[in-house]
Amino acid sequence: MRIYYDRGIYVEGRAVRFVVDPAGPIKGPVDFVLITHGHSDHVSLHAYRYPAVATKETFAAMAVRYGRPHPRRIVVSPGDVLELNEVQIAAFDAGHILGSVMYLVEVEGLQVLFTGDFNTSGSILTDGAEPVERPDVLVMEATYGDPAYVFPNRAEIYDRLIEAVEKYASDGGVAISAYPLGKAQEVAKLFGRRVGAHRTVAKYNEALGIQTGKSGEIVIVPNLRAAPSGYHRIEVSGWYVDPRLDAEARTRGVHGLPLSDHSDFPSLIDFVAKTSPRLVYTVYGYSERLAMYLRRKGFKAYTIPGAYGLTRYF
Template sequence: MTQPTLTFWGAAGTVTGSRFLVETDASRILVDAGLYQGPRELRQRNWEEFAVDPRTLDGVVLTHAHLDHCGYLPRLVRDGLDAPVLCTAETAELAAIVLRDSARLQEEDAAYATEAGFSKHDPALPLYDERDVERTLPLLRPVPLHDDVPLTEDSLVTLRSAGHILGATSVLVDAAGSRALFSGDLGRPGHPLVPRRENPPEADVVVVESTYGDRTHPAPPGGPADDVLADAIRRTVARGGSVLVPAFAIDRTELVLLRVGELMTSGAVPTVPVHLDSPMALRALDVYRRALAGVDPRLLPPGWDVETFGVPDLRIVRSADESVALNTPRQPCVIISASGMATGGRVVHHLAHQLGDARNCVVLTGYQAVGTRGRALLEGAREVKMHGRYVPVRAEVVNDPEFSVHADADEVLEWLSRCPSPPRAVYAVHGEPQAARALADRVTDELGWLAVVPRFGERVRLD
């Protein structure tokens, strides 16, 4: 009998494009089907023929609904995938939002490429379109946490809470008796809106994220006086500017709203209009509202409100005209808009109009991948390119790591240390090379376990 194997077809040497193939004599299972994001050479991988014929896959398992974990699914379906996609019910609901939005952007990009004449196809082709997404969604098969779900005759899949976003899980695959645990994106211990991550189960190998593998998050602020966001809002409003927060549409928007509401209701910052300008974030917000409606209020932050998340003057931006008006606000305000790395969406238009004004402030609230506008701003760029033009950066740019929902290096080590027994190997993935190497070294030095940073396309045995 051929021994079970694992091949790293994504998130190896980079943060995005999570795709891990588990194979036995009787099964082929793909854990995550993420899009590559960031530099062009990575994004080009989305267009290359996938190393495995999608028609031969027996199933896909999604850890969660972020684009770099689920965004490649419609392309697989376009190329022949017709197998169940296991995930939690919340992930299925959020993935529908993410994939429909992604298809729309793919089609818009193709239309722009055709109009501008820089595609080798005429008309330019999207990676996938809305029809592919609608063919994908019926394949999503929600399963409960902790159930051992048979996927093939020799494989079982079990999901456990990862505490990252609503519905996020770690995935245990029992492949012909060899157990591979995929951490997915691990959340931090204190996420106020989703179930906490669970301890890892017994596993032969662990594939663990290393997004923050070379750093630790700052200690939580002691109060509003030393709160990065509060200070930025106070400063900006005092000089007559507006605060622009690029935020991921799923989970990050909810956390930012929650924190802004706390600051304003406590009087720590002035109460100004808070504009939520992201159609995708609004749809995700509804999913969170439904999920949280039945939660015991005592388990939620004080003053939390299911409709406004505690924001005194929350204004929902629905039309394109309303969004355009926010490019040049008439009064100091807070604008929350996607995408979180400023790679697309309405926030790019706001940045194009507001970065040139020194009264304004941009608050970055999460990981900024290499090659994104967010990363350029984080690293002090004096100008950024948007819509074919360079825009000067005169606005203040602030990084607030409080909103990260990725475990840092210490938190990942603590999670790994709770394994019932040492795994035979730990593979550090989903991190830039330096971060993955740093985490692997700490696993070896502090836990005494074998830890490896796998190469793209590398195949290893699971037994």
């Protein structure tokens, strides 16, 4: 079996070929597509050409993004197990955003766990990702795969966000910049009907069953450019754990808070230790740095090979 990355994670066996999270054109025919969640760097319109496995929330988000439902949906929920083309597929909570899942697949006797983006701490909307013990191969994200990225406790960040909103709301309107699919729903859940939403955010909220109020005092926007004139600006992003980025934002009048829907560096390391795979492939973000650190810890870990790079067969 061969596993490689080419704007999607391809798996090629003797009798099956599929792709996980295609973010661009799908190269050559595949039997099916696995989609871990609805962010645009994990799914593209090209996935509409093939049968696709995803959760109902992910399909709902795709319909918002692309303006139509996927015509060949195979809907799963965490805990489900199905079989396609003699490949057994089990879905598990990923804890990243609403509807995000990890997939454990068994192909020709080999078990491979694909995390997609994942968060072991969970949130007010999601259960945290749990390790799946001893797959042969773990293909994992490395967005924050650098020791510098250690996030505060999530409850602490919620408290800091509420405190900042209360402070600024007493002195005019507040715009909270949050990615429209993911943290925007988390923020909307945290504040309930007290907050309104920019139309881009509102479309996802409605599709995912998250209620948004009509208030103009506090509004969730998809980016800082969409903040109404004169509003105090708050932005939530895991990158604000970097004090340099935080300080730079403050010079622009932006209050940054390190709310992330990814696992931080210690959580990534702990997940690998508890999963205990034979081989780790890292992908996205600090993939080489995380793989190097894991090798120092005694794991067989490498950045996932490209289509024409070094290939390991199993």
